[in-house]
Amino acid sequence: MWGLTTVVAAFALALIVMSFTFMGGAVVVAVPLALIAIGIAAFVDFNRRRKTAQSIHTHQHDDDVEFTDRDRRTLVSE
Secondary structure, three states: OOHHHHHHHHHHHHHHHHHHHHOOOHHHHHHHHHHHHHHHHHHHHHHHHHHHHHHHHHOOOOOOOOOOHHHHHHHOOO
């Protein structure tokens, strides 16, 4: 897991555990807050992964391959 995702997930888990420990109105606040925090962490993580994937594709070379006559003879199925 990525560092920020781990921290946010731990924070969300702590909020939920705290809400059940004190029982009361905290459950109403903690669960939606935890879900929002997890959603934000997931969005940031997906955005980072998307940018990483795009940067990999920009490093590919689009050079045309030139075949010699010998290569052409070898590649042609008979």
